[in-house]
Amino acid sequence: MSLTENIHIGRPTNRVDGRLKVTGQAKYAAEYPAADLLHGAIVGSTIAAGRITALNVEPARQVPGVVEVFTHENRGKAAWLDRSWRDEVAPPGHPFRPLHSDRILFDGQPIALVVADSYEAARDAASLVSAEYEVREHCTELERKRSEAYVPPEKRSGIPPPPDPRGDPEKAFEDAPIKISRDYRVNAEHHNPMEMFGTTCVYEGNDKLTIYDKTQGSQNAQGYVTSVFGLKSKNVRLINHYVGGAFGSALRPQHQLFFAVMASLELKRSVRVSLTRSQMFHIGYRPDNYQTVSLAADREGRLRSIMHDAVASTSHYEDYQEAVVNWSGMMYHCDNVKLSYRLAKLHTPTPCDMRAPGAAIGVTALECALDELSYEVGIDPLEIRRLNFASKDENTDKQFTSKALHACYREGAAAFGWDKRKSVPRSMQDGHDLIGWGVSTGMWDAFLQKAEATAKLSADGKLEVSTAASDIGTGTWTILTQIGADAFGLPLEDVTARIGDSTLPTSPVEGGSWTAASNGSAVQAACEAAKETLFKHAKKMANSPLADSEFEDVAVSGGCIFRIDDPGKRLAISEIMHAADLEEIEEEGKVGPDLLQMMKYISYTHSAVFAEVRVDEELGIVRVTRIVCAAAAGRILNPKTARSQILGGVVMGIGMALHEEAMTDHRLGKIMNHNLAEYHIPAHADIENIEVIFVDEHDEKVSPLGVKGLGEIGIVGTASAVANAIFHATGKRVRDFPITIDKLLAA
Ligand code: MOS
8 A cells, every 4th residue: 555545635526415405305494204203484664664553363373284373473582681582693782682672673573483293384374474564764875874884893803903094195195196086886795696585493392492594604603692691501402414506605603593493492392494585585695885095106107005995785673794905905915095984774684794705895995996006107907916915914003824815816817818908998899898907916814713523543543533513505515525535544435524513523613714724624633643543552552563663653544554664554443443442533623723823924815707798789798708716725625626716706796796796676675686587696608607716825824724714715706807807908998897788888
């Protein structure tokens, strides 16, 4: 057995759960069976602000099969204090408490849960629940609330507020020979994962529950349930084995979880509650926003001043926050910077993290503005980015642990053929079509979070690794299996990864692109610990050939532990376990941020995105014919699943550029396109060539594995690259996303 035979990290490995998913064997939260299962259907308010004055639930109660109708008048027991409802990633404010009172703060707010013995009966009965309201004035239109925007009084944990201004940005702007100041807007977007929110709460008796929930964090959701309902932690197990996409929408516990558990505890029965596609539009969204970016440069294009102000929507009950403008202080070198970020309250649910929250919209505005500036200076848009390269994070004055962005520019440009670009807008045509080429930089966090794992090696040489991570489609099952397999030189079939269960070793929610780095490193640490224990037992054996060896001298592969420099000196795992009278070896691994290192260093993922569009100017139709995304993300564990993450991000970025937006009738405070027919996400026909490049980047500081994470970087910079390409094609600048046909025709 050679040392390299079972090396899986770095190989384009198929998903270990792929077969289960495509054959329908992988079960999602709303698919688990339970004896005597009841079904809940949620009724939403029809007004956006006011109070319920009367509820008529009698017609619903008359429907055969209906067991109970819960409203704020007969809601089950739940915690009173706000803080009991706060989950790990909640923003400051008062978390939403379903059916807490008669007060309505957004359209579609749940006002009743109908529980019946069939889903059909529950849905039918739900349609018969009606309410009378005392209607108050509502506002869902951010523009009308811009003047009331405020700096959030309490900061959201984990989200850095904009840094203090540096230099004298106003004067530098005033004095600079070349300047622009532009307003941008990215309209509100909604997460549309394939799997809709669902919870199956299995009542096991005596307030003991097994809950199958669609969530990005089994332990976050489990903690919410125990806290809201005052249950013992050991009595609540929450499972999220498979998650059909989420994009951030399942970071926080959503209200179907509350409803399923509340009804289950009240009725002492198992209950399933799932949301309809339409109801998915009432659980949080990427905030609507207005942004102003002012940039000034010298005649060569060196940035002299950057000012970026953003106003974003939040709800009336929480101050949702994300880092929108901070990127403008660290993506490029500039001595004079002023960044501001404010919120405005609307009658909507609280916005919710959506893939690259903050960066996806903030970087879009900055990168469009920088493109505009490049034309003012008369310099190539890629060149202006290279020229203003930031070699440290100027917001915090910290060094980057690595930043292979120049390689992204170089390799991306080469693959795209950027050198063949004609600089003048409207100068590249093909028959009837105008062709445009645009570029953008992307940047996203590379976090290492606290995470724990166990590794269990059995006498037959098989390995099981466990951590309460989630796989929301990102490939977590697969990379954890690869990491375990490499540690013990095993084929993938001999390794089982256990994730998606609150009873497993502690894990953060699956988000922020940190899972591969954090849970992956924890699994590796656990494997190393198990290997060391195995080695100690091996060393202790009578006449051990490894008696004089140190742990650093040995490796494990092919069911044996052996000296690397003298592989003949070896012992079989089964022999060692037998001699030590062990069935298995189980050890723990833990990782977390290195606080000392964090005083000096900060970590980000970087990218360069190149876009080609073809525009039929008479019809206003834009086709994105090519995207090249070159990313610097540290070590790539699995080029296949990694590439898929970038592809998904790029597709969402194209959606942001051209398709996705919530359309609200502000007179009613209602989202009108709450379905996939009218809320457009890119379909296959919208997507043409996407090329993904991972540039070499070695980073020993970012995480023990050298991994940075890839879930979000693919979206950052894509919408701006497309918008910049549209300008290059047409000479028209649309600053209001998505760039739909009407806007392009009117521009
Ligand atoms: Mo992501 S928005 O942290 O799921």
